[in-house]
Amino acid sequence: MSDIASWVQHGVEMRRPLLVKEKLSQSEKIVIVGGGLSGMCNAFRIAQKRPQMKIILVEKSNRLGGVISTWSDGEWICDLAVNATRAHPAFWRLVEDLGLSQHFKPSRKTAQSRWVLLGHKKHRLSALTLFKIGPIRLLRALRKAKRGGESVAALLPHKPIADALTLGIVNTTSEHVDADFLMPSLTQFGPSPPLKRSSLKRRINASYPLFTPEKGSVASLEGGMESLTSALHKQLKSMDNVTLITGQMLESPQAAASQFDVPLESVLWTAPVVEENRTLTKLSVFAVGFRNEDVAHIKHGYGTLIPDSSHPMSGILHESDLHHSKRAPDGHRLFRIMVPHSRWDGDERKIIDSIETNLSRKKPSLFQNLGVQTIPSYPPGYMQELSQKSIDCSYVGWGASGVSITHVVDEAERVAELF
Numbered sequence: 043m044s045d046i047a048s049w050v051q052h053g054v055e056m057r058r059p060l061l062v063k064e065k066l067s068q069s070e071k072i073v074i075v076g077g078g079l080s081g082m083c084n085a086f087r088i089a090q091k092r093p094q095m096k097i098i099l100v101e102k103s104n105r106l107g108g109v110i111s112t113w114s115d116g117e118w119i120c121d122l123a124v125n126a127t128r129a130h131p132a133f134w135r136l137v138e139d140l141g142l143s144q145h146f147k148p149s150r151k152t153a154q155s156r157w158v159l160l161g162h163k164k165h166r167l168s169a170l171t172l173f174k175i176g177p178i179r180l181l182r183a184l185r186k187a188k189r190g191g192e193s194v195a196a197l198l199p200h201k202p203i204a205d206a207l208t209l210g211i212v213n214t215t216s217e218h219v220d221a222d223f224l225m226p227s228l229t230q231f232g233p234s235p236p237l238k239r240s241s242l243k244r245r246i247n248a249s250y251p252l253f254t255p256e257k258g259s260v261a262s263l264e265g266g267m268e269s270l271t272s273a274l275h276k277q278l279k280s281m282d283n284v285t286l287i288t289g290q291m292l293e294s295p296q297a298a299a300s301q302f303d304v305p306l307e308s309v310l311w312t313a314p315v316v317e318e319n320r321t322l323t324k325l326s327v328f329a330v331g332f333r334n335e336d337v338a339h340i341k342h343g344y345g346t347l348i349p350d351s352s353h354p355m356s357g358i359l360h361e362s363d364l365h366h367s368k369r370a371p372d373g374h375r376l377f378r379i380m381v382p383h384s385r386w387d388g389d390e391r392k393i394i395d396s397i398e399t400n401l402s403r404k405k406p407s408l409f410q411n412l413g414v415q416t417i418p419s420y421p422p423g424y425m426q427e428l429s430q431k432s433i434d435c436s437y438v439g440w441g442a443s444g445v446s447i448t449h450v451v452d453e454a455e456r457v458a459e460l461f
């Protein structure tokens with residue numbers, strides 16, 4: 043594929059290194075470790091491209107989908123991890139290929155506003171946020187960040203806003219997060235596009251199947267994000283060359299190679315990678331529902347990020363405002379609350395107090411602890427190290443070079459192109 047065609051296909055993902063062994067595509071049989079979105083997408087895209095190749099996908103738990111899971115109780119529907127996707131044609135292509143087009147819709151226009159709680163005041167994120175950060179300081183920091191290896195705190199010289207952003211994406215504060223990893227276009231990490239940004243954007247926009255997303259919008263699936271992993275699971279079960287094994291943990295790529303009698307180059311590791319300098323962080327997710335009249339003072343929007351660690355919650359997402367499909371019974375609104383364990387001791391009373399302060403003093407119609415999620419870490423310098431790393435097998439997924447589902451889905455297309 044030409045350089046321009048690759049950039050139109052994958053966009054800014056082209057800046058991220060692909061940690062794939064050259065010999066993977068020459069394998070007779072490959073073993074994919076991890077049955078999250080990444081493992082499933084890689085199995086699907088490779089199996090489509092090479093119907094004769096034997097693909098074994100091994101997952102340690104008894105279900106596929108990884109961190110993606112949707113909770114429901116009657117008409118309340120809430121995702122435990124990702125709830126919507128940012129714009130990327132690879133995700134739109136996947137939705138179309140899985141026959142989910144009818145169930146995939148842009149988010150509501152009334153839900154575009156995002157706020158950051160600064161002190162006791164909500165600041166709406168907009169072009170004016172630049173003035174809060176300080177345009178000159180920002181320009182200087184951007185210039186410095188292009189050397190690479192900096193933290194997000196160094197790139198965005200306004201600690202609360204930088205923290206809000208990183209807490210919202212990777213559950214930790216900005217000094218612990220690699221700027222090249224989170225914003226490779228801003229730091230100009232990796233290769234640059236072979237054509238002007240505006241012209242690339244035009245071509246990418248013209249490549250979307252289904253519908254072209256509007257600037258700043260997200261899109262989601264009826265029934266929550268688990269609709270996607272369920273459709274992928276169904277598709278994989280119907281493919282003759284794919285074997286799905288659940289309930290089996292593989293200790294290492296070497297163990298996978300030896301158990302399934304393949305060379306190490308034939309192993310694709312999609313499970314999170316645990317290394318000495320990469321601590322995992324945890325957060326609890328709560329679903330909270332109110333009657334409309336009890337939260338009428340809360341503007342419709344996407345949600346609020348809360349960098350101040352005196353609050354146990356780091357973010358409130360307005361689930362029923364955002365999605366086109368229904369997430370709450372008539373006359374009610376659903377909010378999802380993210381609680382990093384770095385600021386919470388497990389006492390639910392503190393969450394209830396914080397809900398009273400930040401949402402409503404009225405009794406909620408729903409208060410549900412949905413469970414704990416574990417997030418990989420990406421410390422400053424992470425991407426520089428990654429691009430110089432020598433690898434024993436192939437590594438993909440959010441444990442490798444990108445955190446979002448658009449990264450994970452697009453990366454599977456990039457991997458399959460090598461076959």
Ligand SMILES: Cc1cc2nc3c(=O)[nH]c(=O)nc-3n(C[C@H](O)[C@H](O)[C@H](O)COP(=O)(O)OP(=O)(O)OC[C@H]3O[C@@H](n4cnc5c(N)ncnc54)[C@H](O)[C@@H]3O)c2cc1C
Pocket residue numbers: 075076077078079080081100101102103106107108109110122123124125126127128290291292293294312313314415416417438439440441445446447448450
């Ligand atoms: C709370 C939360 C909110 C999020 N919000 C967003 C968002 O708004 N937008 C966005 O784009 N992304 C978001 N994400 C990230 C998104 O969910 C991930 O990018 C994506 O789901 C990662 O998929 P994966 O397959 O790489 O990893 P995982 O889902 O972690 O899958 C890895 C799989 O490997 C299995 N496994 C682990 N070790 C082994 C082993 N040794 N042997 C066999 N199997 C093993 C695990 O059980 C798991 O099923 C969010 C994530 C969380 C947790």
